[in-house]
Amino acid sequence: MWFEILRLIVNATGETLYMVAVSALIGSLxxxxxxxxxxxxxxxxxFAAPAVNGILGIVVNATRSTPFIILVVAIIPFTRLVAGTSIGTSAAIVPLTIATIPFVARLIETAIRDVDPGLVEAARAMGATRLQIVSKVLIAEARPGITLGITLTVVSLIGYSAMVGAVGGGGLGDLGIRYGYQRFMPSVMLAVVVVLIVLVQIVQTVGDLLARHFDKRARRT
Structure with missing residues (x-):
């Protein structure tokens, strides 16, 4: 009995990691x-384009303000179009990715806006092109913030991946609902919660270490 439960937990953890990794990668790209x-x-x-910026900002805000579980149900036709089905691990990647895109966009926007404008002006005075300023100044200086933003995104995706279990998305959330709740097996529910907590702690620890590595101020101390 316990061997079977352990097997289910291992398989469900693999499904969760698959959903989170793929959606985080596509969403970040x-x-x-x-x-x-x-x-x-x-x-x-x-790259001044205030009209386009305003429109994209509205779309990003609208997507971010939509509760994830409602988003999952609302885009079922699109999920079927992309994945061929609305049930299962692969299908769950579609809403997870859509939820990730605006989340990452705002976090990276915030990290880049925290860069000292004086650095941009100095790069301009030295004759750097716009793309060089983006790659060698803005992104380089914002790496700690971007790293923490991606970390927060992955942590949120772990929680979202558990939520898609409520609509047949697979993973740890699905296991917790089917066995822990529907079959009245609290030990399975507890195991699912423990695994989710461990995953979050691992991701957060790795993200914090990477952010500290990229932070020039931290390396000076």
Whole structure:
């Protein structure tokens, strides 16, 4: 009995890690450039396009303000179009990714806006191109904040991945609902909670270490 439960927990943990890793990767690849654009496209900035910035800002805010469980249900037709089904681990990646994109975008935008504007002006005075300023000044200086933002995103995705279990998304959330709740097995529910806590602690610890590594001020002390 316990061997079977252990097997289920291991499989469910693998499904959760798969969902989180894929959605975090795709969401960051899309949300990262979007966040950079939002941070550099207001009036008078590097890639000034205030109208586009305003429209994208509204879309990002609207997506972020939608409760995740409602988002999952609302985009079921789109999920079926992309994944061929609305149930299962692969299908769950679709809403997870959509929720990740605006989340990452705003976090990266905030990290880049925290960079000292004087550094940008100095780079401009030295003749750096706009792309060089973005890559060698803004992103380089914002790496600690970006790292912490990605860490927060992954931690949030672990929680979201548990929520998709309520709609047949697989993973630890699905295991906790099917066995811990529906079959009245509190030990399974407890095990699921413990595994989720451990995953979050590992991700947060690694993220904090990387952010400290990238932080020039921390390395001087």
């Amino acid at each position: 899309i949300g990262g450039p979007l966040g950079i654009f939002l941070a550099t496209s207001r009036r008078g900035e590097l």
